[in-house]
Amino acid sequence: MSDQIPHLPAYDEATLDLSFAVLEEDVRVSAAAAASDPEAFRLLWLGRKQGRLKLISEAWLKSAPAEARKPLGIRFNQLKESIERVLAAPAAATGPAVPALDVTLPGLVRQPGIPHPLLTTMDRIVEVFHHLGYSTELGPQVESDFYNFEALNFPENHPARDTQDTLQIAGQASKPSRDRLLMRTHTSPVQIRTMVAQAPPLRIVIPGKVHRNDAADATHSPIFHQVEGLCVGPDITFSDLKGTLDHAMRALFGTGVKTRFFPSFFPFTEPSADVQISCIFCGGAGCRKCKHSGWIELLGCGMVDPAVFQAVTGERRRLGLDDTPYDPARVSGFAFGMGVERIAMILHGVSDIGYFYSGDMRFLEQFA
Numbered sequence: 221m222s223d224q225i226p227h228l229p230a231y232d233e234a235t236l237d238l239s240f241a242v243l244e245e246d247v248r249v250s251a252a253a254a255a256s257d258p259e260a261f262r263l264l265w266l267g268r269k270q271g272r273l274k275l276i277s278e279a280w281l282k283s284a285p286a287e288a289r290k291p292l293g294i295r296f297n298q299l300k301e302s303i304e305r306v307l308a309a310p311a312a313a314t315g316p317a318v319p320a321l322d323v324t325l326p327g328l329v330r331q332p333g334i335p336h337p338l339l340t341t342m343d344r345i346v347e348v349f350h351h352l353g354y355s356t357e358l359g360p361q362v363e364s365d366f367y368n369f370e371a372l373n374f375p376e377n378h379p380a381r382d383t384q385d386t387l388q389i390a391g392q393a394s395k396p397s398r399d400r401l402l403m404r405t406h407t408s409p410v411q412i413r414t415m416v417a418q419a420p421p422l423r424i425v426i427p428g429k430v431h432r433n434d435a436a437d438a439t440h441s442p443i444f445h446q447v448e449g450l451c452v453g454p455d456i457t458f459s460d461l462k463g464t465l466d467h468a469m470r471a472l473f474g475t476g477v478k479t480r481f482f483p484s485f486f487p488f489t490e491p492s493a494d495v496q497i498s499c500i501f502c503g504g505a506g507c508r509k510c511k512h513s514g515w516i517e518l519l520g521c522g523m524v525d526p527a528v529f530q531a532v533t534g535e536r537r538r539l540g541l542d543d544t545p546y547d548p549a550r551v552s553g554f555a556f557g558m559g560v561e562r563i564a565m566i567l568h569g570v571s572d573i574g575y576f577y578s579g580d581m582r583f584l585e586q587f588a
């Protein structure tokens with residue numbers, strides 16, 4: 221606070237408001253001392269000869285144009301009241317005003333967070349496989365062409381790549397094609413990463429986010445989630461694959477559910493299969509959800525193609541690692557991959573994939 225008389229640059233309302241706000245603040249600050257020495261505070265502001273209020277009012281009023289006298293006068297009276305309030309109750313005037321507690325207002329409800337239904341579904345799937353001795357592996361979402369395609373037996377320019385609607389990272393043209401970066405289109409590259417890093421036997425599940433250049437509609441989203449599985453050992457057969465997935469589907473959807481396997485194609489499995497479960501809504505009788513077929517298609521799977529083991533062997537050799545453990549003559553394996561959104565939609569009867577990403581509390585609260 222300055223003891224000098226502040227300069228009043230103009231007489232318009234805004235300037236008056238600002239100048240008096242500064243004075244009110246000066247009152248508030250000097251009021252801190254008023255509790256111990258009210259007389260000094262009174263002299264400072266209301267002293268008859270040298271009091272600030274008198275000096276300022278003289279300085280400001282003298283040169284005021286006629287129409288500014290009234291607004292100035294009103295503000296001087298308000299300032300004077302503030303000073304008198306401090307003198308009446310010096311201790312109360314120092315802090316900012318504390319609003320009274322209004323006990324009639326509604327209380328603040330603290331909403332506890334809950335896991336998102338997609339995460340819960342992903343955890344449930346992963347847990348089924350943990351009980352079968354699988355461990356979890358994770359990989360990056362920005363992936364190289366080698367891991368996402370080449371090592372999985374998608375040759376360069378092969379039409380099978382077109383099915384994956386790949387989002388490429390910009391500025392990669394100068395790199396060798398195997399090193400070009402892209403957003404992973406599936407969790408399968410983590411199969412390769414794990415086999416390059418670990419010798420068999422192997423039982424892993426790979427939950428994660430994947431990206432495709434897909435238009436969003438009721439069943440598609442450009443970003444979605446998968447759970448991948450891989451089992452490699454000396455004597456892994458198609459019966460092991462069937463038994464494992466049959467168990468997993470009953471663990472997820474109930475013991476009454478049946479599975480059936482249809483021939484399919486994936487570059488990295490041979491033979492490949494699509495797995496269907498009996499419709500959990502109608503028990504297989506036929507309804508709208510299963511398009512009156514009694515079956516719902518759920519995942520892709522198959523026996524690991526020897527070309528994949530060869531790619532892993534080549535990469536291990538390139539990195540100076542033992543290149544013998546994934547000799548297709550010594551090991552075999554199966555793999556599978558499923559969409560988390562699709563399973564969550566079936567489990568919870570959700571009709572549009574967009575609800576999962578909308579952040580609409582009316583939707584999410586149903587999972588609390």
Ligand code: DAH
Pocket residue numbers: 405406407408448449486489519520521522554555556557558
């Ligand atoms: N990666 C496949 C996809 O995104 C899904 C898949 C199919 C994964 C068969 C597998 C598999 O491991 O064996 O379309």
